[in-house]
Amino acid sequence: MINKRLEQLTKNNSAIRAMFEEGNRLAEKFGRENVYDYSLGNPCVDSPEMVKDSIIDILSEEKSLNIHGYMPNSGYHFVRETIARNLNKNSKIAYGPNNIIMVVGAAGGLNCILQTLINPGDEIIVVAPFFVEYTNYIENWGGKTVIAQSEDDTFVLSTENIKEKINANTKAIIVNNPNNPTGVVYPEENINDLSQMLLEKEKEYGHPIYIISDEPYRELVYDGRDVPFIPNFYPDTIIVYSWSKSLSLPGERIGYLAIFPEAKDSTLIFNAASISNRIIGFVNAPSLMQRVVERCIECEPRIKEYDQNRKVLYNELTRIGYKCTYPQGAFYLWVKTPCDEEVFVEKAKELHLLLVKGSAFFKKGFVRIAYCVSDDMVVNSIHAFEKLWEAVNH
């Protein structure tokens, strides 16, 4: 009697819950410190002190109604102005406040822009492996998910594979850079190739094909690497950003949509997505947190801890014999399983290692290790990875 799709999802969800409960069961039996839970992509470093200081300053400087009251559905004008100014460091074309919509995290922003763009029958391309919630978001608004595989081995975008999936119904492609689950950062030439192909396809079909650039890991990059700013290559770009990872604020649900001023129908998309923000029931991004991120706009993310985990895990696992993709961004290590992934994940669990199998990201034969965990846990877990290697290779 309830919605059939959601009823089905409650059944699928039991599998995730089962894993979560298995983790708790193991922790109770063997002690939390003896369970190596690499399953969740939750920040493990505290928010910068500036977040706390900003909240206290705002509470003392502003009136209650200005802190907690309504504002336009797109968010406070001055906050959007600061974000536009910050984005303009990357771009030759100037964003203004009327290109920015404050949203309830990247998940909220993705739903807004998908509701705004999709008409029934429209297709949205996603690049596998990918964050599996994309399929739910697309389906919410009557869109069809079309999967293009990334390049074998390197996991960068495959312009060829994407090109094959484009047809007259293609409305947009979701690009996630730096990537969850692979940790890859798509380089400039990769973005440029994609852009050239899409520009041709736009001409061929006579309508825009938007890039929805999902960038919650934008600042979480290592070795001083640059993340290409897609609008510089392709004007029909909508950036979805969230402070969940960079300021460790995932529970606060705060992010933005940036609609490139030169994107086709840019103003119409801004107006429609602001209404979408309202009618989906977000109404506006949480008001206090809008003010907080405005004050913290220049705050550097704390990547030192993640970087250390990254190096230890990559070096140790490749030393053992695992084939890993070298992570350039985000906090995920993408590992090829030396046997069937189901068997691998089960054997890992026996050794108290909780890993997520690749098929959860629509790419079999891999596991994702979310290394947003304590450095102690990483060091202590290495012997378990060694035993696991022996167990599956003998």
Place this chain on the structure above:
Amino acid sequence: MINKRLEQLTKNNSAIRAMFEEGNRLAEKFGRENVYDYSLGNPCVDSPEMVKDSIIDILSEEKSLNIHGYMPNSGYHFVRETIARNLNKNSKIAYGPNNIIMVVGAAGGLNCILQTLINPGDEIIVVAPFFVEYTNYIENWGGKTVIAQSEDDTFVLSTENIKEKINANTKAIIVNNPNNPTGVVYPEENINDLSQMLLEKEKEYGHPIYIISDEPYRELVYDGRDVPFIPNFYPDTIIVYSWSKSLSLPGERIGYLAIFPEAKDSTLIFNAASISNRIIGFVNAPSLMQRVVERCIECEPRIKEYDQNRKVLYNELTRIGYKCTYPQGAFYLWVKTPCDEEVFVEKAKELHLLLVKGSAFFKKGFVRIAYCVSDDMVVNSIHAFEKLWEAVNH
């Protein structure tokens, strides 16, 4: 090329924006103090001091990751426990934490529960006059809005009118008590009549017909009036609550869904609505604010200011000759227009009075006065209402 429904909504939205801009234009020309803007239902009283104090205490007592991190999609267990305990003052059946889902305001909660309940073709009954966003929320999830008129003159629920609209496709009815825009509080006998009829209809059609009880104004009642607790009359009830009005936190987007334990499929609805919360992109209600409302659960709303405005406006307007519904809750006065409502609203605007016409709530021949404004504005506006009366009666 963008979503057709949203494109249409951008056109409709221009009318609202035009009114907002007209208000600004008048304010610039004649001074803000000479414009009587009764159009917006935004709280005008500050949040209780306890809100600020709670935020500061939480920041000093809790670790950053506990304040701003992820938690289950349904919200912090301890917060849901406190809310359940608080609800149990009203109910013989005990709510537990697994009947409560923290949501992104009432608008977020309504979208969650509608996505959870609606299958294509399902009908949702709303009672006119009603908050016009209901139609958007229902349409988001493929439902059909069916309008039943409330009783003439009293604007309480008409069991007869609702009964006529029920058929095999009826999935739920949205009840908003205290009511926006009429200010009416539906009394016990009214809720009881509705419940008896719905119980019969459930039997007749062999499936549940849920009451979605939208209660953001639950504590905003005057003269010590009681708001009936619907689950005591009708088990298939889901309460949607928000602290937007009671704690003046509309920008923070914090509320809950309470699924009555004895409602049919109660556990399934809880599980499905938690997933809905996730996949619509809310993910969870803002984390810091969850902790704040938990600490402020016993906080009394500040209704003194609203009550004073209510009395001045009702007494003065009826003295002048207007026919008004005596407001028992919320902060709205519902006034019969002595002439065509379009003419009335236009003439009001000439006198710098900004009112919302009844057709915006699917009920022609009325205006809504949102008296969540300063007491000075109310007193100063009376002469304009006098002139308006003269203008339309001569």
